[in-house]
Amino acid sequence: MNNNKFKTDQQRRNLLKGLAVATVGSSVMPGSLFAAGRGPTAVVIGAGIAGLAAAWSLRKAGFQVSIFEKEKFTGGRMVESQTGPLYGAPHAEGVFNENKEMFALAAELGIENQVRGEAYDQVWNPDDGIGLDNGHGVYYPGGMSDFDIENTLKIPGLSPETIEKLPRLQADMDEINATVDPCLLETGTAYDNESVGEYYMRMLGKASGKEILDYKIEQNCAGWGWDPFETSKVALLSWLSSKQQFVYPRGGIGALTQKLDSVLPVQHNTTVRFVTPADPNGRHTVHYLDANLERRSVTPDVVVCAVEGKYLDSMVQGLTPKQEALAKNCFFTKQPVVYWVLDEQHASKEYSTGAYTSSHPDPIKAKTYHWLAMPGSPQFNQPPYVRYSLSRRHTPAWQNSDMAIEDYCWPLIKHLYPKLEKSHVVDVVDHTSDSLIYIPVGYVNQMAEVLREQRKGRRGFYLAGEYVSGAHTGAACASGRSVARDIIGHWL
Secondary structure: OOHHHHHHHHHHHHHHHHHHHHOOOOOOOOOOOOOOOOOOEEEEEOOEHHHHHHHHHHHHHOOEEEEEOOOOOOEOOOOOEEEOOEEEOOOOOOEEOOOHHHHHHHHHOOOHHHHOEEEHHHHOOOOOOOOEEOOOOEEOOOOOOOOOHHHHOOOOOOOHHHHHHHHHHHHHHHHHHHHOEOOEHHHHHHHOOOEHHHHHHHHHOHHHHHHHHHHHHHHHHHOOOOOOOOEEHHHHHHHHHHOOOEEEEOOOOOHHHHHHHHHOOEEOOOEEEEEOOOOOOOOOOEEEEOOOOOEEEEOOOEEEEOOOHHHHHHHEOOOOHHHHHHHHOOOEEEEOEEEEEEOHHHOOOOOEEEEEOOOOOOHHHHOEEEEEEEOOEHHHOEOOEEEEEEOHHHHHHHHOOOOOHHHHHHHHHHHHOOOOOHHHEEEEEEOOEEEEEOOEOOHHHHHHHHHHHHOOOOOOEEEOOHHHOOOOHHHHHHHHHHHHHHHHHHHO
16 A cells, blocks of 8 residues: 555645635625725635636725635635545646746745645556556556657557657657646647647557557547547647646645635526626626625626626627637546545455556556555544546547446446445445536637637737636636736726
C-alpha cells in the first residue's frame, strides 16, 4: 500500500471538509441590490470560479457587484461535497501548475499556499502509484498532461518505427508552447485545424500514430471524455507542450472558491429565469427567483454570464449571431464513475488500483479508464470503497443500454476485483458527471470570434467561463479575470 499517498489523500479531504464547515458566505443587504451614485453596477450570473474571479476584479476596480448562484453552495466544479457517506470532489480534484491567473488571484486573497500543493507524480509515485497497462507491461507515461518524448520512448511495446519517428514531434510542441496559452485557447486559433487523432496519424503515419494514440494520448483525453478523432488538437497539445503538472491543492480543490465566497456578495438559491435583450441604453434586465422564490428583476450596467455554456441559449435573449452559433455548438461530455461503499469487515486492507489502454488485449480492461480499492479511514470518517471509471470509448454502449451505471459496471469491476461481493456493499454512489466542455475542431475559432466581438467596445453583456477559454478550472479562472479587464477598460 502507498501509505504516504493514503495519508496525504485523507488529510487533504479532512482539511477541505473543515474549510467547508468554517467558511460562511457573505450576505446581501435586503432591498435594492445597489446604492445610487456609488460606481457602475454589475450582476454576475454563476458562482463558479469564472464568475467569482470576474466579480472579485470588478469589485476591486470600484464596481458594485452582486452574484447570483442557483445552488446553495459556491464553487461549481471547484467544490467538495457530501454524497451519501462519501466526502470528496465530484468534479475537479486538482489544478495545473501553469494556472498563472489562478495563483495570482490566490495571492491577492492571501491563500496562495493553500492553492499550491503536491504534484500528481509525487502523490502517485512510480513505485506504487497509478501505472498504465497496455498489455505489454505497466508504465508511467509522464503524467496526465505532459508529453515528454524521452519518457514516452520508454513505453513497452513501441515499435522501432515509432521510436524513430517520435522526435519529429518536438518542433511542433516547442512552437505551440511558445505561442498558445492553455488557459486561454483563443490564443491557439492557428492550430484549430485538425483533430488530435488526425495530427498524430499525419505526423507519425498510420501504424505509429495508432500506437501513440493508444498508449499515451487517449489516456490524456479519456479523463475529459474526449474522442481524439473529434477533439481539436490545440485543446490537448496546449497542455502537453507546456508539460503542465497536475497539482492537488494543500487546502483542497475548494479552498479558493470558498475564500471568494466569504468576501463577495453571493446570493445563493437564486435562479435566473431569463436576461432580456439590451434596452436603448445598452443595459439588460435580469429576471430571477430569489431564495424565497419571489420574482425579482434588476437592470445593472453590466451583466456577466458565467454559467455553463449549455444554459446560454435558453437563458439569454437577444444573443448575437456569433454567440448563438457558439451556444449551439457548446456540448458537454460524460465521465461515468461509480463508488461501491463497503462494510469494514470486507474492506480492502491495502490500496489497489489499475489503469489500462483501450487497446489492451483483455476486453474488460480495455473498457476501463481507471479503478481502485481504498481502505477506510476511521480517523477521517471516510468509509472504504471500490471505484470504477468507464472508458470514454465505451461510454456510448452504457448510454444505449438503459441500465443504471452501477449495474452496467458491476461485472466489469468484478473481473478486476474478484473479491468484491454485493453482500459487502452498504451504499452505491454515482459520480457520473456531464460538466466537461467538449472542444471539437473549429470550436476554438468560434470562441475567439465571440471574444473579439465582445472586446470591441462598451456593452452591457459579457460572457465568461470555460466554454470561452478552455476545459479546466484554470481556464475558467483566467476567463473571469480576462473579461473583468475588458469591462474595466470599457467602463472606467
